[in-house]
Amino acid sequence: xxxxxxxxxxxxxxxxxxxxxxxxxxxxxxxxxxxxxxxxxxxxxxxxxxxxxxxxxxxxxxxxxxxxxxxxxxxxxxxxxxxxxxxxxxxxxxxxxxxxxxxxxxxxxxxxxxxxxxxxxxxxxxxxxxxxxxxxxxxxxxxxxxxxxxxxxxxxxxxxxxxxxxxxxxxxxxxxxxxxxxxxxxxxxxxxxxxxxxxxxxxxxxxxxxxxxxxxxxxxxxxxxxxxxxxxxxxxxxxxxxxxxxxxxxxxxxxxxxxxxxxxxxxxxxxxxxxxxxxxxxxxxxxxxxxxxxxxxxxxxxxxxxxxxxxxxxxxxxxxxxxxxxxxxxx
Numbered sequence: 001x002x003x004x005x006x007x008x009x010x011x012x013x014x015x016x017x018x019x020x021x022x023x024x025x026x027x028x029x030x031x032x033x034x035x036x037x038x039x040x041x042x043x044x045x046x047x048x049x050x051x052x053x054x055x056x057x058x059x060x061x062x063x064x065x066x067x068x069x070x071x072x073x074x075x076x077x078x079x080x081x082x083x084x085x086x087x088x089x090x091x092x093x094x095x096x097x098x099x100x101x102x103x104x105x106x107x108x109x110x111x112x113x114x115x116x117x118x119x120x121x122x123x124x125x126x127x128x129x130x131x132x133x134x135x136x137x138x139x140x141x142x143x144x145x146x147x148x149x150x151x152x153x154x155x156x157x158x159x160x161x162x163x164x165x166x167x168x169x170x171x172x173x174x175x176x177x178x179x180x181x182x183x184x185x186x187x188x189x190x191x192x193x194x195x196x197x198x199x200x201x202x203x204x205x206x207x208x209x210x211x212x213x214x215x216x217x218x219x220x221x222x223x224x225x226x227x228x229x230x231x232x233x234x235x236x237x238x239x240x241x242x243x244x245x246x247x248x249x250x251x252x253x254x255x256x257x258x259x260x261x262x263x264x265x266x267x268x269x270x271x272x273x274x275x276x277x278x279x280x281x282x283x284x285x286x287x288x289x290x291x292x293x294x295x296x297x298x299x300x301x302x303x304x305x306x307x308x309x310x311x312x313x314x315x316x317x318x319x320x321x322x323x324x325x326x327x328x329x330x331x
Contacts, residue, residue: 005069005150012065012143015136016058022129023055033129040124046275057091060084061140068147074155085148086256086303090264092141093257098223099134102216159313162248164241170312173239179305180239184232186298187262191228193291197221204287224265228295231258235302238309255302263299266292 025032026040027048034040040047067073067081152160170176196203198221202210209217234254237243270292273284 005147008143008147009065009069012140012147013062015139015143016061018132018136019058020055022133023051023058027051033126035124035126038124050275061088061144064088064144065147068144068151073151078156081151085144086260087264088144089141089257090260090262090299091268092137092144093261094220094223094227094265095134095137096141097226098220099130099138101223102219105215105219156310158317159310160248160252164237164243164246164248164251167241167248168316172308172312176305176308177239179301180235183235183259183298183301183305186294186301187228187232187258190262190266190291190295190298191225191232193287194221194225194228198225204285204291206283206285206288224261227258227261227265228298230254231262231298231302234258235305239305252306255306259299259302259306261299262295263303266295266299270296 022033026034031041064081064084067076073081193204197205198218202213231254234251234256235258237246237251238255270284270289273288273292
């Protein structure tokens with residue numbers, strides 16, 4: 001197991017190199033992979049700040065890879081590790097799911113399009129850049145996900161093993177169920193919007209984005225719809241426990257992946273839309289901004305519910321250990 005973790009750590013760190021290398025080259029003035037007419041050539045200070053921020057985000061992958069594989073990583077406060085992993089999941093999962101499907105659609109003759117999140121008709125980057133960068137992101141996601149699963153099993157395995165029917169009754173169950181219903185209801189809003197966009201509707205789309213729709217756009221919207229459904233299913237299963245024989249891991253994984261994608265990808269798309277809004281036709285519409293805002297709200301509600309769930313589980317597991325000495329004294 002130790003050797004496997006070492007290999008995964010090296011893979012995770014090495015997968016950051018293409019992205020960091022390109023960003024460093026661009027910061028130094030290189031036009032590698034940037035075609036004539038690209039808005040990146042006129043990005044100015046805002047683009048430089050964005051490039052620096054994304055390099056730091058990729059650097060965080062290196063830190064996470066070390067935390068997940070070194071002995072001192074087990075002593076890090078839970079939130080300091082779980083929160084960055086949740087954000088990383090939310091940013092990487094859409095790429096890991098949508099980009100391979102986009103490639104398959106193109107190979108099968110579904111049309112030429114732009115990769116995940118890219119919707120401008122202007123030349124942005126040479127096609128090979130997306131393959132290199134997103135390929136690195138997919139490897140990052142697989143390596144980090146594997147490392148986190150091993151780490152979580154070692155540190156918190158007793159909190160997510162078992163079946164739904166094994167969960168004890170909770171005094172906060174009504175509040176948790178109300179939160180779950182609120183989160184699932186909130187997920188319905190972006191879910192319906194992404195369904196409309198995935199099936200060809202232009203309602204709520206800014207004119208430039210509506211005019212530039214390609215097969216890649218439809219794949220990304222379908223993936224966003226999938227994550228909205230995953231979020232609602234995961235949180236409702238966890239709160240209502242109607243299928244008692246189901247493994248506890250399944251709703252937890254669904255809630256983790258769904259909430260991360262909705263909250264973090266929704267925030268990323270909102271920020272990208274606002275930063276790239278120059279002409280009126282490129283500015284996100286009110287419907288688009290509301291969709292992403294509600295999407296972020298739904299994800300935040302689900303992750304909050306998850307935090308309370310694990311806090312209760314951890315507290316319940318620690319009670320017998322604290323009570324044991326008192327029991328022995330009564331005997």
